[in-house]
Amino acid sequence: MDGPMIEVRNLTKVYPGAVASPEAGRGEFALHGVDLEVGRGEFVAVVGRSGSGKTTLLHILGGLDRHYQGQVRVRGRDLATLDDRGLSRMRNATIGFVFQAFHLLPHLSVLQNVLLPSRFSGIEDPGLFEGRAREALERTGLTHKASSLPTRLSAGERQRVAIARAILNRPELLLCDEPTGNLDAQTGRAVLDIFLDLCARDGTTLVIATHEARVSEAAGRRIVLEAGRCVEPPSGGAA
Amino acid sequence: MTWRARMALIRHAMSRSRHHFVFAGVGLVVGSATLAFFLALSAGVRDRVLNRLYPVNQVEFQAETVRLFGLGIEVPTRMDRATMAALERLDGVTSVHPKQRAKFQARLWGGADVLGREARVESFFDGIEPRLIRDELRAAEAAVLGPERLDLACAIDGDCGIGGRCDGGRCARPTWWDGFEDLGATAWCRTDDGCAPGRVCAAGRCRVPCDGGCAQGDRCDGGACFAACGSDGDCRPGETCRTGTGGGTCERLQCRLGDVRDQMGNDWARLRGRVIAPADHAGRPCPEGTYCAARNLATVEGTCEAPIPALVSPFLLEVYNSMVATALGLRRLGGLEVVLGVRFAILFGESYFVADGPVEERVARRARVVGFSPKAMEFGVTVPLPYVVRANAAQRGRQAAAEFTSVVVQTERNEDVPRLVEDARVLGLTLAPRSEEGRKAANVLLILTLVFAMVSLVILGISAINITHTFLMLVTERRVEIAIHRSVGARLLDIRLLFLGEAAILGAAGGTLGVAVAWGLGTVVNGFAAGVLRGIPGSPENLFRFTPGVIAAGIGCAVVFALVGAWLPSRAAARTDPAEVLSQG
Secondary structure, rough: OOOOOEEEEEEEEEEOOOOOOOOOOHHEEEEEEEEEEEEOOOOEEEOOOOOOOOOHHHHHHHOOOOOOEEEEOOOOEEHHHHHHHHHHHHHHOOOEOOOOOOOOOOOHHHHHHHHHHHOOOOOHHHHHHHHHHHHHHHHHHOOOOOOOHHHEEEHHHHHHHHHHHHHOOOOEEEEEEEOOOOOOHHHHHHHHHHHHHHHHHOEEEEEEEEEOOHHHHHHOOEEEEEEEEEEEOOOOOOO | OOHHHHHHHHHHHHHHHHHHHHHHHHHHHHHHHHHHHHHHHHHHEEEEEEEEHHOOOOOEEEEEEEEOOOOOOEEEEOOOHHHHHHHOOOOOOEEEEEEEEEOOOOOEEEEHHHOOOOOOOOOOOOEEEEEHOOOHHHHHHHHOOOOOOOHHHHEOOOHHOOEEEOOEEEEEEEOOHHHHOOOOOOEEEHHHHHHHOEEEEEEOEEOHHHHHHHOOOEEEOOEEEEEEOOOOOOOOOEEEEEEEEEEEEEEEEEEEEEOHHHHHOOHHHHHOOOOOOOOOOOOOOOOOOOOEEOOOOOOOEEEEOOOOOEEEEOOOOOOHHHHHHHHHHHOOOOOOOHHOOOEEEEEEEEOOOOOOOOOOHOOOEEEEEEOOOOOOOOOOOOEEEEHHHHHHHHHHHHHHHHHEEEEEEEEEEOOOHHHHHHHHHHHEEOHHHHHHHHEEEEEHHHHHHHHHHHHHHHHHHHHHHHHHHHHHHHHHHHHHHHHHHOOOOOOEEEEEEHHHHHHHHHHHHHHHHHHHHHHHHHHHHHHHHHHHHHOOOOOOOOOOOOOOOHHHHHHHHHHHHHHHHHHHHHHHHHHHHHHHHOOOO
């Protein structure tokens, strides 16, 4: 399919209880008139201070947050026109999420956590998904931890499990919210390498919200958010 | 999301929150156990107690009485064969069984075998069709005497003791219930009016008229059918082949009583039918199982007859034990089984209350108890209908024998009964007191069942509220998990179904456990009741009936209430905002 992976036009999101109107104060907007485009296979870093709207933007792009104004297209499809079934299908098959807090289910083993998206795929083929899960674990270097519980893993390992889960269904778009925020420098580097590998080998589109200069420098492009508005990135540096 | 995947997630979730679910399920167990217990008790009492006394698909009607011009004179409407035919034509009616009471005075002697002395009482009796009651008699007999087939190998009848039969290599005990049938009897007559409807008087006996055609092999002579024969072997027990001008006919064996004075002196020896000179039996007594029955008390001439099979009511036994035996210092009777086989005599035409009839119309007949039934007369005995019809005709004339006292109507379904009652009213029939009582008892049982079912439903309702609280707590606990599920592709419906699935499984498990508890409780109650009700006639072995419907109701209600309780929490779960939860970290 041609066209950009993501197209955002005049995206506005106000905090709950506030009204999106020109008269609304700056502080009531989570996002305000954001326009952006992300090409297929592109690695884009979304930078900005805490509260600038990075996470909100990722949630909207991933269809987790539907309370916005403006137009958001992913793979050419306007998310506002999709019903819950369509959005869920897209989150399951097209989009992968990686969160700063990992968000693994502690009662499930590493393998079961990675397999979680397969539960909602509607496809009854345990062999197929188990093969993919083991492949994802291999890419993240966690094959030997498949039967461990997340509580027995280090922070870096947990984040790699989260990445394996995100890529199980081989998504075209990976949305990562501060994926290295809870990791030390070395582990963060290893995680970043995985992302770069995904982007380079699989052509996965990466949108990573981050504070870290190292990550934003590795990205092909930076989008700077400031108080919910998209501003031009300072030349040659991270936000 | 496939059901298999859904079930896997539900299983995981339930195993993690075991304590919550156990807590939430207690109410369901109690509620469904209560519901199943009372429904099973109600079904058991209805089928095993009430239905025995007042079968739900059997209704007894009697003639409606008409008050004449407000004079206080009540005249019953007629209930005859035409009424029976009209009843048979009504929708839903499967069979019609007329009943007739004896319409003349009678006395009863006997019972010395079990009472220790002869009882002499005024006798009342009625007749019912044997086919209406034989299955019930068989079941009642098996309840007190045990199964008919014994665990005893045999080759011939002789291996099985007195009265036993060898049936397929196994002994079968002697049975009584199958003796409740019309064994036939000589119906003496002078005119047609002394014969039952549909019979004519020929050669001094009531016989089948020829106009309707005689049975195959029978001979028509003088307008009546005679059973043709060539030798005694062609005739029934107690009959002989008497050669006449038109050929041989089967007739009852004639006999002669020993002492004519005994008849007037009310001597029990006479009633036993002591035979000294059978007219055509070469000095032999009447065949086994028959006795010499004089035509009336004015003569010693008679015929060999089988005793009349009779039924007594268990209620009569209770009355005897509780009042008569105590008052008269007689022996109390232990159980119903002791009355089986008791012999007694009925003296037609005699009474303690009114003057005896002419000696030529007074008749002494033997009878034998072959069963007990709540359908039998409470103060009297019940015999096969043809005996009563013949006796009424002989004592009171054909018209008296043509009108029935009541009629038992069997219907296809219980639901047919209310309409049938209305239709019968048009025919001038009204519910007999026994059926009326049955309807009232059924209504009381229904009301009690509804009350207890409501109590159970209230318990289940409370458990549903408990489930709501528990599930709301679970939703709060699992907010992050829900959000993660949403982020990897779970639909709103998937989230709802996860919680509703957990509730359904909780309900099914709670309901199943509840039904099991009810069943166990029922077993305990049965054991207790068996001790308390021991010896009480007609008391069932099992007061409960756990039908598939009862089990389904117990489990189904638990599932429904669990789903109702989880409905709001499942909505709250589906409404969890994943963006908000996941951004909280």
